[in-house]
Each structure stands twice: as C-alpha cells, then as structure tokens.
Amino acid sequence: MSDHDNTTLHDRVTAEVPPELDVTDVQYEGPDLVIYTNTPREFAKDGDILSTLARTLRKRVTIRPAPGTQSSPSEAEAKIHEIVPDDAGIQNLDFHSTVGEVLIEAKKPGLVIGSYGQTLREITQAIGWNAEVIRTPPIESSTVENVRNFLTQERDERREFLERVGEQIHGEPTKDVDWVRVTTLGCCREVGRASFLIHTPNTKILVDCGDKPGAEGEVPYLHVPEAAPLNSIDAVVLTHAHLDHSALLPLLFKYGYDGPIYTTEPTRDLMGLLTLDYLSVASKEGRTPPYSSEQVRKAIKRTIPVKYGDVTDIAPDIKLTMHNAGHILGSAVSHFHVGNGFYNIVFSGDIHYEPTRLFNGAVNDFPRAEAMIMESTYGRRNDYQTDTDESEQRVHEIINETYEQDGTTVIPAFAVGRSQELMLVLEEAMREGDIPTMPIYLDGMIREATAIHTAYPEYLRDGLRQRILHEDENPFLADQFQQVDGGQEMREEIASDDPSIILSTSGMVTGGPIMSWLELLGPDADNTLLFVGYQAEGTLGRRIESGRTEVSLNGRGNADRLTLACRIESVSGFSGHADRAGLEEFVGEMNPRPETILCVHGDDQATDQLSSALYQKYNVRTYQPKNLETFRFP
Incomplete structure (x- = not known):
C-alpha cells in the first residue's frame, strides 16, 4: 500500500472517530482493517464504535492498543479474574505483546464476552489489552489444541503474511x-x-x-x-x-x-x-x-x-x-x-x-x-431419500434383528458428519429403549472428529448446541461410546465378544480400519454390514452395495480375497x-x-x-x- 493510500485511510478513520480517541496507525492485515490506538480504554467504552466503523468503511475492523498502553501481564491477569465470573471456567491466558492481545481460553466463553460484549469491553477498559476468547472443547481434541498452538508459535510470521495479503486485497x-x-x-x-x-x-x-x-x-x-x-x-x-x-x-x-x-x-x-x-x-x-x-x-x-x-x-x-x-x-x-x-x-x-x-x-x-x-x-x-424418522426406525430394526442373532452391526461411516449423526441417533435410541444398550465402538478418526464438533457448538443446530454446552446433557459423552485405540488386537477381541455396534472409517470402504472389520466380521452370517452414506462409483463400498460378495482386501490378512456372508443393508436418509x-x-x-x-x-x-x-x-x-x-x- 502506498504512503498516500495509508495517509488517506488514516485520515478517513480519524474523521470517523470522536476526537478523544487517538489513532496512531492504520493498516490492513488480510481482509481486516487494524486500527492501533494510544487510547484503547476509551475505544472500549463506546460499544458501538466498532460496528459504526465497519459499516462506514465497509471493512472488518479490529482495534489494537499501541505498544506501552497496556497493564503488565501479571496485573492484567489479576484484573481479568476479578472481572470474569468463576463460572466461566478460564483455563488459560496467553498474552501477545507485539499485537497487544490476550487470548482467553474458557469453558464458557459467553460469560467472558458478556451481554452484547459488555464484559470484554470492561476487560479492555481495565487493562488496555484487546481480548480474544476461545472455547475449551468439552471433549479434548488434539487437533484443535495442535492447530491453536501452531498458530500461536507462528504468530509473527503470520502477521507478516496477513500484511502482504492485505496490500493485495485492498489495492x-x-x-x-x-x-x-x-x-x-x-x-x-x-x-x-x-x-x-x-x-x-x-x-x-x-x-x-x-x-x-x-x-x-x-x-x-x-x-x-x-x-x-x-x-x-x-x-x-x-x-x-x-x-x-x-x-x-x-x-x-x-x-x-x-x-x-x-x-x-x-x-x-x-x-x-x-x-x-x-x-x-x-x-x-x-x-x-x-x-x-x-x-x-x-x-x-x-x-x-x-x-x-x-x-x-x-x-x-x-x-x-x-x-x-x-x-x-x-x-x-x-x-x-x-x-x-x-x-x-x-x-x-x-x-x-x-x-x-x-x-x-x-x-x-x-x-x-x-x-x-x-x-x-x-x-x-428417483433419488428421493427416505424420511428421517423412517430411516431411523429401519436402523433400529436392523440393529435389533442382528442383536437377536448374537451378531454385530458394522457401519462404514465418514469420520466427519455421518458418524456424529449416527451417534446422536444411537444414543437416543438406547436412552429411550428402542434398541438394547450395548457398546458403540468408534474406529478411525471418528472420536477426534466428534471432539472438534464440540469445540465449535455455534456451528451446530440450535438445540444440540445448548445440550453440548451443558456437560451433563452432552450426548457425545454417553458411556456407550468407546474408542478403538488398541489396534488389531483390540479389534479381534471386540469381534469375538458380545454383540455391539461399530462405526468405522472409511465411509466408502476404500481403506482404513473398515477393511479389518470386513475381514473379522464379514464371513459370519450373524453380522450385518450397514451402509448409511453415499457410495461413489469405483469404490469397494459401491461394489458391495450392488451385490458383490467376493471382495479383495488388497493383500490384508491371510488371503487377498474374501467372501462376505454377512447381511448387507443400505438405509438412505442419513446423507449429508x-x-x-x-x-x-x-x-x-x-x-x-x-x-x-x-x-x-x-x-x-x-x-x-x-x-x-x-x-x-x-x-x-x-x-x-x-x-x-x-x-x-x-
């Protein structure tokens, strides 16, 4: 961005804010317009200033304190704990002095933010740091933690990158x-x-x-x-x-x-x-x-x-x-x-x-x-999916019939989406007595993907979001759900044990742990392989769904080829x-x-x-x- 553009932008921002608010610098970081100020506490007093600026300038706007305008981290930490109610469950405070931000990780971010952002503004008024809030996932997620830690480590380089992108976007x-x-x-x-x-x-x-x-x-x-x-x-x-x-x-x-x-x-x-x-x-x-x-x-x-x-x-x-x-x-x-x-x-x-x-x-x-x-x-x-209630009823019937034969139901599922949908269906069915309570084993990345869902409840359906935010009602924390984390040995134990339900990746039977389950449970007529998601052309899932019982396991186990004797069922209505x-x-x-x-x-x-x-x-x-x-x- 040229000096002329920067000066013009600085003048435009200065013209839009009350005279008592000091603007020291204005620059773009990616799509965001970042305003640095010596008076962050004054900015925080006016709850409407950010939205007014965003509307007037038609940009996403962030306010950052100029260096030297904040309390020390130790003073700021004490003040944050004083302002934020204990029920918020603050887990961690991470101060980034180069950008004047404090990252607040909490179990209940809403209590840190406050009604219409009032508590956040109160924090900035008291300490001069710009506060960002993130949620502690109700189920621990190594992915969410790793991504957050990685982005924190790379913060300075990322800022340089965002400035470069900002220049390109706003030219x-x-x-x-x-x-x-x-x-x-x-x-x-x-x-x-x-x-x-x-x-x-x-x-x-x-x-x-x-x-x-x-x-x-x-x-x-x-x-x-x-x-x-x-x-x-x-x-x-x-x-x-x-x-x-x-x-x-x-x-x-x-x-x-x-x-x-x-x-x-x-x-x-x-x-x-x-x-x-x-x-x-x-x-x-x-x-x-x-x-x-x-x-x-x-x-x-x-x-x-x-x-x-x-x-x-x-x-x-x-x-x-x-x-x-x-x-x-x-x-x-x-x-x-x-x-x-x-x-x-x-x-x-x-x-x-x-x-x-x-x-x-x-x-x-x-x-x-x-x-x-x-x-x-x-x-x-003719691609009409079965009504959801009918689909769920059919899944109940198939699981009950398999259970009565002392068999196990194996469901190939995408780690993201279908698995969580099925988990909700099965948890409710067991809670309400529609199917017997039995272990539901999650194989592959399903547990980790579910943890990521709980980290972002604002992206879920309204009622489910509320349930996840109340730990005692979180359906994904039901005792029946057990992670398969013992490899092939654990799979062999499960296969020879009492009836259960197995949700396993990959959803189209193109590799991953589902191949082990085919090998262990496929040859037994008491078991059921239940498809609930789209099987693309060219995949093993499509061939099995179309009636093929002779399948290749790509060299797994003792034999490359396997004859499936288990029951094969497909239920539509769960597709994403x-x-x-x-x-x-x-x-x-x-x-x-x-x-x-x-x-x-x-x-x-x-x-x-x-x-x-x-x-x-x-x-x-x-x-x-x-x-x-x-x-x-x-």
Missing part, C-alpha cells in the same frame, strides 16, 4: 471488471476432485481442490493455462473439509502457491485432520504421498477464517460471504460478489436443505445471485446431501433465482436429469458441464 483493481469466467477443473459428470477457477480481468480464485474417491491419480486439472502457474492464483476458497474437496489443497503449496485459503474455522481444523490422515493411509498402503505434512502445516498457517454471514474482501474486485450449507461441520455455501455490483456467483458446495439432528438447513437467501454452481449428487429422477426434492426446493425457494445454473458434483445421469428438471420447472438456463469447460458471465 485498486488495475482493470475494469466487465466479465467473469468460471473454469471447471474437476467434479463435472463425476463425484470427486472438486475444483473450479473464478477469473476476472484482475483476479484468479480457486474454489476447492479435492481428490476422487476410488480413483487414485485422478486429480484436478491444475496444469491448464487458466490455473497455471499456481502462484498466479490470488486466493483459494474451501467450501468444506471432505477429501473430495480438500485433499489436494496442500499440494498447491508444494508447487508454488503461497497465498491465503478462506474457509470457516472448523473446516480449517478438519482439513488438517483429514489431510494428515490422507498421508498416513497412503503411507500404510505403500503409496507415495502426494505431499508432506509440512505442506499441510503451511495450508493451516495460510488459512484466514471466515464466519458465516461476514462479508469479506478477498481480492480488489471480489467479496466473499459464507453461509451454512447444512452438510458437515463448518460447510459453507459460498457467495462471490464480483466487481462493484457487477455480478454474483454462488457455489453451493455440498448442501443439505432440510435441518438434520446436527445442523440447521442450508441457507439460500442472497441479495443477488445471477449464477450458481450447484451440486447434483442425488440429482437423478440434499435429495432430488431438496435440490429442487433449494433453487425454487431462492429469491431472486439465478439466471444460470451449472449442475456439477454428480455422475452423468444425475447432472443431466437435474439440469433438465431445473430448466423445465423454473425456466432458468442450465448446463451439465464437462471438465475443462469455461463459462463467461454475464
């Missing part, structure tokens, strides 16, 4: 915005390797960068001229953490990208968890991992978290707003406002339109949305994706409705049939793109 666009293009780099007429490029005369934004389940080596087309070289990309937006959207993000940093990733906070943590596991699985299966754990850390370090509903500048000519997608924790429908009112594009990501036990339904209310890139996973004519009716409703209830819709993230039939239906029903232009097509708007 003037060099060219008029009179077009915007979207190029499909994956995920068209297929499920997996989601990746799209938004291109304006000034800017390139990559949306998602995933792998394709069951198809090793099929990666997004990142080498094409639109995307290459990767350091020509200005920013990356991640809609959610599932590997078909996030797996190859760290690869970008291996090949020259060094810019920001915009996503929600829980998606950042889950992306770290899932990509590190992705490397671990590749290594165990004798494949060469496509990147290293160092690149995963780089991706985490370069992530700029975005809250639902916050309008965020991510380029000189693009603003991003993320909204709840109802799919998994932190998943987002991403709205891009291009140019100064020029054009608006929505990426649905993966959506669930109706509320579930875990999440409120996807948001489809935007001021403007001229074009939409929309998922079509269940877009076929909207069914055909939900997809149609999502579009039908939008106001205004998009003029153009690209149907992606579905196989050939699903994208074709949804595209036709939306055109006929709502008279909008629809397309069923192939990979490597470019669409110009308007």
